[in-house]
Amino acid sequence: MTDQATADGVGRQAPVTPPDSRSALAGRLPRALHPGAWWLWALGLATAASHTTNPLPLALLIAAAALVVVRRRGDAPWAFAFRMYLILGAVIVAMRVVFRLVFGGGQGDHVLLHLPEIPLPAWAAGIRLFGPVAAEQLLGGFYDGLRLATMLICLGAANALANPKRLLKAVPGALYAVSTAVVVALSVAPQLVESVLRVRRARRLRGAARQGLRALRGIALPVLADALDRSLALAAAMDSRGYGRTAAIPAGQRALTGGLVLAGLVGVCVGTYGLLDATVPGYLGLPMLIVGLATAVAGMLLAGRQVRRSRYRPDRWRITEVVVAGCGVATAVVMAVAGSVDPVRLYPPVSPLTWPELTPLMLLVVAVAVAPAWLAPPPTLAAHRTPRPVLTAPNGTTRSSPKRDTSESEAQR
Amino acid sequence: MTTALRIAPRTAVVLVLASVAALATFSWPFFVPAQPESMARTTEAPLVFIAVLPILLALVLAELSSGGIDSKALAMLGVLAAVNAALRPLGAGTAGIETVFFLLVLAGRVFGPGFGFLLGATSLFASALLTAGVGPWLPFQMLAAAWIGLGAGLLPARLRGRAEIAVLAGYGALAAYGYGLLMNLWFWPFSIGADTQLSYVAGAPVLDNLHRFAVFTAVTSTFGWDTGRAITTVMAIVLVGPAVLAALRRAARRAAFDAPVTFATTPGPAIPPGQASGLGVRPPG
Numbered sequence: 001m002t003d004q005a006t007a008d009g010v011g012r013q014a015p016v017t018p019p020d021s022r023s024a025l026a027g028r029l030p031r032a033l034h035p036g037a038w039w040l041w042a043l044g045l046a047t048a049a050s051h052t053t054n055p056l057p058l059a060l061l062i063a064a065a066a067l068v069v070v071r072r073r074g075d076a077p078w079a080f081a082f083r084m085y086l087i088l089g090a091v092i093v094a095m096r097v098v099f100r101l102v103f104g105g106g107q108g109d110h111v112l113l114h115l116p117e118i119p120l121p122a123w124a125a126g127i128r129l130f131g132p133v134a135a136e137q138l139l140g141g142f143y144d145g146l147r148l149a150t151m152l153i154c155l156g157a158a159n160a161l162a163n164p165k166r167l168l169k170a171v172p173g174a175l176y177a178v179s180t181a182v183v184v185a186l187s188v189a190p191q192l193v194e195s196v197l198r199v200r201r202a203r204r205l206r207g208a209a210r211q212g213l214r215a216l217r218g219i220a221l222p223v224l225a226d227a228l229d230r231s232l233a234l235a236a237a238m239d240s241r242g243y244g245r246t247a248a249i250p251a252g253q254r255a256l257t258g259g260l261v262l263a264g265l266v267g268v269c270v271g272t273y274g275l276l277d278a279t280v281p282g283y284l285g286l287p288m289l290i291v292g293l294a295t296a297v298a299g300m301l302l303a304g305r306q307v308r309r310s311r312y313r314p315d316r317w318r319i320t321e322v323v324v325a326g327c328g329v330a331t332a333v334v335m336a337v338a339g340s341v342d343p344v345r346l347y348p349p350v351s352p353l354t355w356p357e358l359t360p361l362m363l364l365v366v367a368v369a370v371a372p373a374w375l376a377p378p379p380t381l382a383a384h385r386t387p388r389p390v391l392t393a394p395n396g397t398t399r400s401s402p403k404r405d406t407s408e409s410e411a412q413r
Numbered sequence: 414m415t416t417a418l419r420i421a422p423r424t425a426v427v428l429v430l431a432s433v434a435a436l437a438t439f440s441w442p443f444f445v446p447a448q449p450e451s452m453a454r455t456t457e458a459p460l461v462f463i464a465v466l467p468i469l470l471a472l473v474l475a476e477l478s479s480g481g482i483d484s485k486a487l488a489m490l491g492v493l494a495a496v497n498a499a500l501r502p503l504g505a506g507t508a509g510i511e512t513v514f515f516l517l518v519l520a521g522r523v524f525g526p527g528f529g530f531l532l533g534a535t536s537l538f539a540s541a542l543l544t545a546g547v548g549p550w551l552p553f554q555m556l557a558a559a560w561i562g563l564g565a566g567l568l569p570a571r572l573r574g575r576a577e578i579a580v581l582a583g584y585g586a587l588a589a590y591g592y593g594l595l596m597n598l599w600f601w602p603f604s605i606g607a608d609t610q611l612s613y614v615a616g617a618p619v620l621d622n623l624h625r626f627a628v629f630t631a632v633t634s635t636f637g638w639d640t641g642r643a644i645t646t647v648m649a650i651v652l653v654g655p656a657v658l659a660a661l662r663r664a665a666r667r668a669a670f671d672a673p674v675t676f677a678t679t680p681g682p683a684i685p686p687g688q689a690s691g692l693g694v695r696p697p698g
C-alpha cells in the first residue's frame with residue numbers, strides 16, 4: 001500500500017522527489033492510516049461521550065464522527081457499515097424512551113399524557129404497564145440513550161475507517177495463532193460461495209432436480225466436506241512454508257510467564273469481587289483489578305516472545321498516526337477537564353427541566369474530534385489507484401486473470 | 414474422541430479463573446452494591462466491565478494457543494469458523510432463526526473442548542468482521558459462544574448413534590436458551606437504563622433483581638428469539654447432525670491430530686518426500 005501510495009503521489013506531484021521530502025509529504029498522499037490510530041481516535045471520542053449526557057455536545061460528536069467517516073473512509077465493504085451503526089444508535093434511543101413509556105414509574109411533575117394503567121398478574125408482582133407519562137422521565141431516557149448511542153456510533157466510525165485485516169496483523173505475538181485462524185476464516189468465507197455454486201452445477205449436471213430440504217442437504221454436506229478437505233490442503237501448505245516455528249524459551253522463563261498469568265487472574269477475580277462487595281476495603285476493588293490485569297497481560301506479552309514471525313509490508317506508525325490518535329486522546333482529556341470545571345452543564349438536570357447549554361470547552365472538544373477529517377491523509381480508492389503493472393507474456397496474454405488480481409490485492413490490504 | 418487441541422492443567426486453571434471473573438462481568442447487576450455514590454458507581458461499573466472482558470478473553474485465547482496450535486487444527490479452525498460466519502447471515506433478520514450453534518456444538522463434540530472454545534470465539538469474531546458488527550457486545554458474544562463450544566466438547570464421550578444425537582440436541586436447546594439469557598443479562602442494564610420498573614436496583618436482594626430480570630427477559634426475548642433459536646438448533650442437529658458428525662469425524666481421522674510427529678534419524682533418501690513435509694504420518698482415512 002505504501003509504495004503504491006507514493007507511486008500515486010509521484011505521478012501527481014513532481015516527477016522526481018528526494019526521499020526525505022517525500023516522507024514529509026507522505027501525510028498528504030493518499031494512503032491507508034494505521035488501523036490502530038483510527039481505533040484510538042474513536043475510543044477517545046467514545047470516552048468523551050461517556051462523560052456527558054448533554055445532547056448538544058453528543059449530537060456534535062456524532063456529526064464530527066460522521067464527517068470524518070465520510071471524508072476519510074475507503075471503498076472497502078466495511079467502509080459502508082457506518083449507516084448500520086447510526087440505525088442501531090437510533091434503535092437504542094427509541095428503546096430507552098419506549099421502555100420508560102411502557103414500564104416507567106411515572107416520576108416527574110410535567111405529566112404529558114395519561115395512559116390507561118394495566119396491572120400485570122401476580123408473577124410479575126409490583127409491575128404495571130403505562131400510566132402517567134412525565135416529560136422528565138422521557139427526557140432522562142433520551143439523554144441516557146443518546147449517550148450510549150453516541151459511544152456506539154464512535155466505535156462504528158472506527159469500524160468504517162480501520163481495515164480489520166491490517167489490524168489483525170498488529171496483534172501481540174501471543175494471539176498470533178488465533179488471529180491467523182481468523183484471517184484464514186476471512187479468506188475462506190468468500191470461497192464457500194464459489195464452492196456452493198460448483199456443487200449446485202454438479203447436481204444439475206447429474207439431473208438432480210429435487211427442491212427443498214433434501215436439495216439443501218445435498219448441497220450443504222458436499223460443501224462442508226469440500227471445506228474440510230480444503231483445510232487439510234491449507235495445513236500442508238502452511239507446514240511447507242514454515243508455520244509454527246517457535247523460539248526456544250528456557251523452562252524457567254516459561255514458568256515465570258505462566259505464574260504471571262495465573263497470579264494476575266487471581267488478582268482480577270479478587271478485584272472483581274472487591275468492586276461488587278461494598279464491605280471490603282477500597283484497595284481490593286478497582287486498583288486490585290487493574291494490577292491483576294496488568295500482571296496477566298505482562299505474562300501474555302512475555303509468552304508471545306516465543307512466537308517468531310516475519311511481517312510482509314508492516315504498517316508503520318508515522319507522525320500522522322500520532323496526530324490522529326492524539327486528537328482522540330485530546331478529545332477525551334478536554335472533555336474530562338470540562339467535566340471538572342463545569343459538571344452541571346455536562347449533566348443537565350432533568351428535574352427541574354432545564355435547557356442544555358454549550359460551553360466554549362465543549363466546542364473545543366468537538367473541534368479537536370473533527371480535526372482528522374483534514375489532518376488524516378485521504379484514503380486510497382480503487383478508482384484512483386494506478387493500474388497494477390501486469391506481467392505480460394511474450395504472446396501478449398496476461399499472466400493473471402483479473403479476478404485473481406482483485407483477490408490478491410484484497411488479501412494484501 | 415480426538416482432541417485437536419490439548420488443554421494443559423495450567424490452561425484449565427486459567428480458563429476456570431477467567432471464566433469466573435467473566436461471569437461477574439455478565440451478572441454484576443445482581444451484586445452491585447448500593448452506596449452513597451451509587452449513581453456514579455452504576456454508571457462506571459458497566460464501563461469497567463466492558464473494558465475488562467476483552468482483556469480476559471485475549472488472555473484465555475492466548476493461553477489456549479500458548480503451546481502452539483498444530484497447523485492442521487489451525488486450518489480446521491479457520492475453515493469451520495468461515496462456515497459458521499457464512500451460516501450466520503442466513504438466519505439474521507428472520508426473528509429467532511439462528512444457524513450458528515448446531516455446527517459449533519457438533520464441531521466441539523468431535524474436536525474436543527479446547528477446539529470448541531476457540532471455534533466459538535473465532536466464529537463470532539470473523540462473522541462480526543465480515544458483517545462489520547464490531548462493538549462492545551462482541552467480546553460478550555464471543556465468550557458465550559466459546560462456552561457453548563467448550564461444553565459440547567465436555568459431553569460424555571462414549572455415546573454414539575441415536576443417543577448421541579439426542580444428547581446433542583438437548584444440549585443445543587439448552588445452549589440456545591443459555592446464550593439468550595446471557596446476552597439479555599449483559600444487555601439488561603444498557604437497554605432500559607435506570608428507573609423503570611424492570612431495571613435492576615443496585616443493592617437490592619439478589620432474588621428481587623432476579624425476579625425483575627426474569628420478567629425483562631420473558632417480556633423481551635424468551636418466547637420469540639430464544640425459542641426460535643432453540644427450535645432451529647435442535648432441528649438442524651436432528652436432521653443433518655449424523656451426516657455432519659460423520660464428515661467431521663472423517664476429517665479428524667484424516668488429519669490424525671493425535672499422531673506423534675517423529676523425525677527419522679537415518680540419513681539418505683529413506684523418507685519419501687511426501688511424508689517429510691511435516692504431516693508426520695500418512696493419514697489413514
